[in-house]
Every structure is written in C-alpha cells, then in structure tokens.
Amino acid sequence: MQIKMENIHKAFGKNKVLEGVDIHIEDGEVHALMGENGAGKSTLMNILTGLHKKDQGIVQIDGTEKTFASPKEAEEYGIAFIHQELNIWPELTVLENLFINKEPVTHFGLIQTKKMKAIAGNQFEKLSISIPLHKEAGQCSVGEQQMIEIAKALMTDAKVIIMDEPTAALTEREIGKLFEVIRSLKKSGVSIVYISHRMEEIFTICDTITVMRDGRTIDTTPIPETSFDEVVRKMVGRELTDRFPKREAKPGEPMLEVKNLTRKGVFENVSFRVSTGEIVGVAGLMGAGRTEIMRTIFGLDGKYDGDIFVNGKNVKIKNPNQAVGMGLGFITEDRKEEGLVLDFPIKDNIVMPSLFSFTKKGLIQSKQEQEFVDMLIKRLTIKTESSQTAAKNLSGGNQQKVVIAKWIGIGPKVLILDEPTRGVDVGAKREIYQLMNELTDRGVAIIMVSSELPEVLGMSDRILVVHEGSIAGELSKEEADQEKIMTLATGGRIHE
Incomplete structure (x- = not known):
C-alpha cells in the first residue's frame, strides 16, 4: 500500500499544528517520522487514520484520493495505529483486550473463545510474549501492555502499521524481537511508519526518514544518506553539542x-x-x-x-x-x-x-x-x-x-x-x-x-x-x- 500526504494543514482553534506537511510511504518500507515534541507527528497520523479532519491538503492511497471517517474505517482498510498512549481496558483480560469488538462468533452469535485463544497464542509465540491470556490487563506492566498493543495490531492483517514510540517501555530483548517482526512484515510488503525519539533504533530498522519541525516537513532522506548529527540539527534547528551533558558527581551522605x-x-x-x-x-x-x-x-x-x-x-x-x-x-x-x-x-x-x-x-x-x-x-x-x-x-x-x-x-x-x-x-x-x-x-x-x-x-x-x-x-x-x-x-x- 502506497500513501501520499501532500500540503497537509491542521489547526485547533488558533493553534496551527500542521502547516504544509508532505510524506510519501512506499510498499514494504520502514519510514521513520521524527521531530521534537509538538512538531505534529501524531496529528499527521491521526489525520491519515480519520481521527482528525484535515483543513487543507490531499491524502492518496494507491493513487486514489481517500479520507477515512474514523480510525475503525482506516483499520478495516488495512491501516493500524499503535498509539503512544496505550488503548488498554484495565478491567478486561489480555485476551478480551486483543479481540475487543472483533470477537469471532458462531452462526448462533456465540463467542468462539477457543479460536480466540488459538489466534492469540500463535501471535504471542511469534513475539515471544509470555503474558497469561486470562490475566487482567490492568495488572500488566506498561511494557507488557505495549506488547499486547503490538500483538493486537499485527492480528488485523494490516498493510500499513503506524508505531508511535513502540519501544518506549520495552527492554533490549523485547526490542530485538520486535525488530525481527518488523523485518518479516517488510518482506511480506507491509509498510511501517516508525515514530520514535530513539536515534539508534531509527538507524537500525528504518529505510527512509522524514523530519518535521514546528508543523512543517523539513526533509525526507534515505537513512544511508544521513547521520545522527544531521537529523538532530534538522529536528531542533540548531547544533546539539553533546548528547549527555558532562557530570561531575560529588556524592555526599x-x-x-x-x-x-x-x-x-x-x-x-x-x-x-x-x-x-x-x-x-x-x-x-x-x-x-x-x-x-x-x-x-x-x-x-x-x-x-x-x-x-x-x-x-x-x-x-x-x-x-x-x-x-x-x-x-x-x-x-x-x-x-x-x-x-x-x-x-x-x-x-x-x-x-x-x-x-x-x-x-x-x-x-x-x-x-x-x-x-x-x-x-x-x-x-x-x-x-x-x-x-x-x-x-x-x-x-x-x-x-x-x-x-x-x-x-x-x-x-x-x-x-x-x-x-x-x-x-x-x-x-x-x-x-x-x-x-x-x-x-x-x-x-x-x-x-x-x-x-x-x-x-x-x-x-x-x-x-x-x-x-x-x-x-x-x-x-x-x-x-x-x-x-x-x-x-x-x-x-x-x-x-
């Protein structure tokens, strides 16, 4: 699935969030979307998936202009969004969260719990997730909830998956497994929009990077043609001297x-x-x-x-x-x-x-x-x-x-x-x-x-x-x- 968003504008009241953003996403591409907090990255993706309406601009999918009325419609079309702020129902079990509003039923309308467990178990195995399906989601750590959301998105058979800070609560081992899954999805033609502030990940897993600043597109570049320092300069509009400021620790009592x-x-x-x-x-x-x-x-x-x-x-x-x-x-x-x-x-x-x-x-x-x-x-x-x-x-x-x-x-x-x-x-x-x-x-x-x-x-x-x-x-x-x-x-x- 190819997506083109061109000259996208969006304001909330007097606050102009997007002022002419362009992004092109190709088939089977891992496309990084980077920018400082408040640059408009999530708003842009919310417009793509129908949560917000654009004020101006064009959205094309596979060459045809397309506007979704809701995120559910976008998901049914093949675009899944894993949000940074997790969409977990804490009182429901892990299994119920995975299939909420998508439960398989028999001809008589009965929920097929056995089938749900089989599908979920298979997906968890691929991701090396060991969370019990009967566990209440509210009892899971933030990292476990993140993995549940990732599994849920992968179960939709999506053609484009938007991942907003997908590794924020994951450890190195879980990140490594997620990257394996992303590479596998890429081989099968699935496109990933990867929003992250972790520079190492961008240069490890992504093919192309689009940098936004203050609601505008600054540049789109193939990853091999750019560098850490160049991306930072484009994001913040200035040079950052050191990633970590120098410390002179003087521990006391x-x-x-x-x-x-x-x-x-x-x-x-x-x-x-x-x-x-x-x-x-x-x-x-x-x-x-x-x-x-x-x-x-x-x-x-x-x-x-x-x-x-x-x-x-x-x-x-x-x-x-x-x-x-x-x-x-x-x-x-x-x-x-x-x-x-x-x-x-x-x-x-x-x-x-x-x-x-x-x-x-x-x-x-x-x-x-x-x-x-x-x-x-x-x-x-x-x-x-x-x-x-x-x-x-x-x-x-x-x-x-x-x-x-x-x-x-x-x-x-x-x-x-x-x-x-x-x-x-x-x-x-x-x-x-x-x-x-x-x-x-x-x-x-x-x-x-x-x-x-x-x-x-x-x-x-x-x-x-x-x-x-x-x-x-x-x-x-x-x-x-x-x-x-x-x-x-x-x-x-x-x-x-």
Whole structure:
C-alpha cells in the first residue's frame, strides 16, 4: 500500500499544528517520522487514520484520493495505529483486550473463545510474549501492555502499521524481537511508519526518514544518506553539542537507604543506597521488578518487609503522602494513568503536590502560585499557549515535562525517576538530563530507572541491575558497559 500526504494543514482553534506537511510511504518500507515534541507527528497520523479532519491538503492511497471517517474505517482498510498512549481496558483480560469488538462468533452469535485463544497464542509465540491470556490487563506492566498493543495490531492483517514510540517501555530483548517482526512484515510488503525519539533504533530498522519541525516537513532522506548529527540539527534547528551533558558527581551522605526490602512474590532482600548529589541508575529486563521496588519505597503498593532509611532515620512509608512529607518525589512510568489528571489544566497538575506551600491561613496565594508555575513552564520549555491548557491537549513529551515539573516543585530530597525520558525528543531529553545535573548539584539524590541503556550509561554515577526481583549486581560508571548490564540482567555473572 502506497500513501501520499501532500500540503497537509491542521489547526485547533488558533493553534496551527500542521502547516504544509508532505510524506510519501512506499510498499514494504520502514519510514521513520521524527521531530521534537509538538512538531505534529501524531496529528499527521491521526489525520491519515480519520481521527482528525484535515483543513487543507490531499491524502492518496494507491493513487486514489481517500479520507477515512474514523480510525475503525482506516483499520478495516488495512491501516493500524499503535498509539503512544496505550488503548488498554484495565478491567478486561489480555485476551478480551486483543479481540475487543472483533470477537469471532458462531452462526448462533456465540463467542468462539477457543479460536480466540488459538489466534492469540500463535501471535504471542511469534513475539515471544509470555503474558497469561486470562490475566487482567490492568495488572500488566506498561511494557507488557505495549506488547499486547503490538500483538493486537499485527492480528488485523494490516498493510500499513503506524508505531508511535513502540519501544518506549520495552527492554533490549523485547526490542530485538520486535525488530525481527518488523523485518518479516517488510518482506511480506507491509509498510511501517516508525515514530520514535530513539536515534539508534531509527538507524537500525528504518529505510527512509522524514523530519518535521514546528508543523512543517523539513526533509525526507534515505537513512544511508544521513547521520545522527544531521537529523538532530534538522529536528531542533540548531547544533546539539553533546548528547549527555558532562557530570561531575560529588556524592555526599546517604539520603535514602533500603535494607532487605521484600514483597513476597515480587522482589526479595533488595538493599541499596543513594547519596546526596548522586544519580543511581537502575537497569533490568521488563518484569524484573525495577518499578515495583520504587513503587514500594514511595508507599504505592502497600505492606513490605525490610527497612527504609531517609536521611539516616528508619521510617515506615505507608502511602505517598508520607513519602512526600519525607522529601521523596516519584515520576511514574505511566504518566497517563498515574502521573497526570489529564482533564485538569497544566497549572493544577504542577501545583498539586506542593499546594500547601502556597496556602496561608487557608487561602491560596494565587500570585505566588502563578509565578511558580510560569517559572517551571519556562524552565522545562513546556510548549503550551497557557498554563490553563488541559494536560490532555499536550503532546506526550510535554505531558512528561509537566509530570517532572510537578515533582521538582516540592523541592525533593530524593527524586525517583521511572523512565523519565519516555516519549521525549532528543532536544528535550538533553534538557531533562541537564536538569538532573542541576538538581544533584543542589544535593538532591536521584534514582533513575530506565530501559534505555545509553541513557543509563550516560547519566548514572553507579548502576544497579535487577534480575527476577533481586539486585544482580552493581557497576561503577567506569566499569559499566551494555554487555555487562545485559549479562547481569539475564542472570549471568561478571567479575569471575
């Protein structure tokens, strides 16, 4: 299936999102679509699939002008869209999510559950997915939910699959398997539109790249004819000196320490510390227990055994309010469900954990509150017309910046970052890294959980590797490399 989108324009009110975008997608091509957060990538694909109507321009499929009335119509025509914000029904099982509104039925209208299990099992086998089909989707990790969405799209027999940040919550092993599937689909003539901020992936799996900036097409180039630095320059309109800013770590006294932290069946005997001015990276495969450990420390997941020390004091953290009161902040990997109230304005989201500091005698000091919000919006370069804009109307990367602003606002002593740059463009990533450096310079202790090994290696002073609910090993910045991290993450040993 060949797709041509030419001179596409789209505005939401006075906000011009697309101003003359062109993209041509060929049969059996993996076409990268890159640009900073808010460049218009997702909006362009939403126009293709019928979620939004274009204001101007032409969409042609196999030489014929075509407009879809809805995403369902586009899917029936052979165009599937795996969104960055996952479309999972948490109360339904994995199997029910895979077949929602597409259940095979008998002549008498009875659902063919056995057939559904066979189809799903076959697709899961191809992707090496081991999630039980009867498991509630809400009990799955974000990475597992991502794999469910990928499997669901592949089951539609699509001719074009749009993947918006498909590997954001996946580990190296899952990414490798996904790439195998993409190469197989490409051989059978399926086209992939690959939206990602992970530059290594673009140069590994894609054939062609279209770069967008500020709602316009900047360039379309075959991958062999461009470079990392050139793509970055086209995306941001300027040179970026270093991908990771230089760090001069000066660790002080331990600020957070856990000893023999245990939640039976989830993780056991986890012990580590993080000191003031230090970034400790946490790596491991999907499902290893990284996120669960952090959620427990922050009081999100109930009872635990073991000890937690904050600034040398043994504490019992029963809920997030207690954690915040002790100076802990937690940037969750799931910004949609846990990090933001999407219908609330940016302002309300940012001040939520620190509202008490703007209250005097029961009254909110509106001027100070607004100055505080405006300062954080400017500092994190959140792209928005107003602090009153609803969080749901921001791009994924700008939503992530709001979550970060929210927790920086409390003035944390310890900041836990779970996938802090998920869905964030290369320019904004560097801004977040620089902000992490500034925070540690002020004595904040940071724990960073990340599935991006270059990020772990580039920003961590020490690296903890989690394997099957235990700390498999610790690596210094000097000795760490991707091979050693993956060896520990898969149950192997080093230093022997």
